[in-house]
Amino acid sequence: MAALWNTRNLTMADAPNPFQLPNITKFKIALCQLSITSDKNQNLDRASRSIRLSVEQGAKLLVLPEMWNCPYSSDYFAKYAEDFDNRDASPTLSMLSEAACCHGITIIGGSLPEWDHGRLYNTCCIFGPDGRLKAKHRKIHLFDIDIPGEISFKESDTFTAGDQPTIVDTVGRIGIGICHDIRFPELAALYRKRGVDIICYPGAFNVSTGELLWELVQRARAVDNQLFVATCSPSRNSTGSYTTWGHSTLVGPKESPT
Numbered sequence: 001m002a003a004l005w006n007t008r009n010l011t012m013a014d015a016p017n018p019f020q021l022p023n024i025t026k027f028k029i030a031l032c033q034l035s036i037t038s039d040k041n042q043n044l045d046r047a048s049r050s051i052r053l054s055v056e057q058g059a060k061l062l063v064l065p066e067m068w069n070c071p072y073s074s075d076y077f078a079k080y081a082e083d084f085d086n087r088d089a090s091p092t093l094s095m096l097s098e099a100a101c102c103h104g105i106t107i108i109g110g111s112l113p114e115w116d117h118g119r120l121y122n123t124c125c126i127f128g129p130d131g132r133l134k135a136k137h138r139k140i141h142l143f144d145i146d147i148p149g150e151i152s153f154k155e156s157d158t159f160t161a162g163d164q165p166t167i168v169d170t171v172g173r174i175g176i177g178i179c180h181d182i183r184f185p186e187l188a189a190l191y192r193k194r195g196v197d198i199i200c201y202p203g204a205f206n207v208s209t210g211e212l213l214w215e216l217v218q219r220a221r222a223v224d225n226q227l228f229v230a231t232c233s234p235s236r237n238s239t240g241s242y243t244t245w246g247h248s249t250l251v252g253p254k255e256s257p258t
């Protein structure tokens, strides 16, 4: 049988060096864990207030949660989705762009349901300090799960998967993934190869897999690749059909989570 992975020619030089920290200058990052409701305007107000408070505390890079303008439910995604190419019809993107520009910060805009030519995507928009859209990451690994008696969810019923990694250069070199993307080490390894210092994963893990894996996978991605990992989740909400785990976290290459 052919070897899937030839390790014979790998040397110490191929391993991430734990004595060489990512080469970025110090800055403050805010993980804006938000409580999400079914009222889109209220979600936008909360996000905008949280951004302002974070800036007042010195944040230069802000991360919002996965699906923060909309409840995390297949019943809502299409209804709350916006066409990002039509700013007049996209109050969420307008708010993010204005906030980034008026505060002079970078916003990793969590994720939002996006309409594009009749397809729906789970998309993260990144805005620079000039308020311009720097990049867009469409969730690559859609979350389909069925554990009888625990949880059943099928993102692929509504969303189309993205197929591109996303890197932006701002306060450092940042790689983007969305929630379930964190479970796939290949994406993080590709980011390391391309010189990423910090991977931001807006996420909405659920209570079942959250308890088992949320912290573990963040530390694994950080230590495997010797970079920082930041996650931002909606806050715990047990009233809907999907109970989010919460626990937004920042992990350093060798540190415990904070």
Ligand SMILES: NC(=O)CCC(=O)C(=O)O
Residues within 6 Å of the ligand: 066, 142, 143, 178, 179, 180, 181, 183, 203, 204, 205, 206, 209, 210, 213
């Ligand atoms: N929204 C998601 O992608 C959830 C991912 C998750 O909970 C997992 O276990 O993976």
